[in-house]
Amino acid sequence: MLQAEIKSLFKEDISILIKVPNSAKHYLCDCGEASLLTVKEVQSVSALFISHTHIDHFSNFDGIFRHQIGSGEKVVICGPKNIHRQIEARLKSYTWNLIDENAIEYEIREIVSEQEIKVYKIRPPHWNLELIKTQDFLFEDEYLNVSFAILDHKTDSIAYLFKEKDSVSFNENGSRFKKGKWISELKAAFERSENDKEIEIEGAVYQASELFHLLTLNEGCRLGVIMDHAADEGNYEKIKTVFENADRVYIETFYKDEDREFAKTNHHSYASASGSIMKACGVKEAIPVHFSRRYTEIDRLEIETAFYRAFGKD
Template sequence: MPKPFRYLEPTFFAGLFDDPLLLVRTRPLSRAILFDCGKVHHLAKRVYTSIDAIFISHAHMDHFMGMDSVIRHSHASPRTIDVFGPPGLSARMANKFACYDWNLADTFWGNFRVGEICEDQVTSTLFSGPDAFQAQPEGERDGELYGNHYLSVRSVACEHRIPVLSYRVDEGAAFLVDDERMAAEGIVKGEWLKELERLFHAGELEGSAISYQAMLGEGVEERFTPNAAALYGRIMKQETPASIGYMTDVGFSDENLEKLVALHEGVTLLICECAFLAAEQRKAHLSRHMCTTDLNILLDRLRPRYVLPMHLSKIYQKNSAPLYQEIEPPPGVTVLKIPDRLTPRPMMESEVPKPVELK
């Protein structure tokens, strides 16, 4: 089976009962973005050092307490990490920094730029490492939440008795040419395609000139166009980029459902909380979570290619099998299974090695 992603490599660093933790690696850049950071002590340091941006759904402990570990492994690195989340996140980050003494801060330390998302506006605050992580307001901006040549991130605010953000990652378009369209245009493949691809990846198609080859009778002639973007538009292969949806701790309501459909409809991979079984629907709704009945409704509306249920309530720790038995995916939707836990259980006192007795 072909992999659905060209550039992205999603890794869910949690089990069914663990705190949600999604890392999305961008293969061409060897960099990554992280969604939520609850219990993260099991991550290798090289994972932390690859993270460029973190997207927090909300500030409940199981989604946010691991930020201390991120700061611990990243603060002395000369780079800036973007942290996005709902309103109030900057004050929470300021409180985390204020918990520690930074009297040894050095000029090469890195920064954290915190962006509070409110509708279409992002309010930014820079916490500068060389300045002992003192807050420096940077104002508001609109436009794209986050992105580079290989991915873009969007969000929508839902309700969990507090604002909770759901995120969608879309892959950047790939450079693809359609052989049939090229033949119909009489355009011939050649070394010039490498230059066209270079301009594509550099984001320089618009306004760039390029020479290319095309059929002329029985032979081939060299042609020139001042608009490489228009040329590529004539021969490109149409393909819908793959995408990842991340949603957790969202109350099931008509308003939330419509917001989620608007953001995630047709997503390739949906990573979605399903906290309760159908028999506990009332408990799920009282605590503003979803049960399997709600997930089935959502899947019928979204029609993802794959769905990974996660964040099951710990009341089911003795038997998680019914969760998968109650999920009824529509045709074309594949349910992915994960183990109950990835993180190790706590160590018991009796398991601690005894110190060697001195004689």
């Protein structure tokens, strides 16, 4: 199951690290100030997902690439419209005369619309952008795929859903056969829906579908991160479309209910609004995050109480 850790302390800017069990790969959502994020974790980040580039979500980008330079790896950066220009500007603001062109490669995926993702490549020392292609999906690797919703925060704010890939397990106790390579062949046939594929076991030949009862499909975890957004129906419809029945969602809960007018003015959400949309989505577990710095620990408890009451988990 996907694991997520909030790497920012209370009154620090938001940053959430997502880990895949038994994998060295990490994924980072937003890069605000985050004192709990270690150098080792940064160096394990293979993809960075930026909701939007307000300073509290983007200020630590320099600290991220500071610890990635020299790795020789390709790191993917996903974000809203113009993210490629903003990354370019940050990188070009430094002098790189001692850095080799193979020190790192960033692949920037600009979310233009739900159907259009522009993919750019940028490398040292000159950091000149190169448009590679346009595609209709955001991100997929061997462990997960990522979908998204473009929310309104008076600028595009991207909410991300990380879907762990399904796995197939073998019921050893339910089988009368000895273990062998036939198990991996059976799993492959199941995943490809090759019902008629012939599987040889101990000298006998079976159709794969005859053996599918020995397998169990384990659905992957669906973990969401929803950052800054206006508390309105337009955003809620988009959230429902992507995050319905998610296993766990971290959602921006910037204001107390009594400050909902500030939320309206600043295109943010507030406690009961965030809790209510998570309930409407049927999310199994919801966690309020990203509170205004104006608040104390007591205020935070008040926000969390109102959130969970609206979510139905008080």
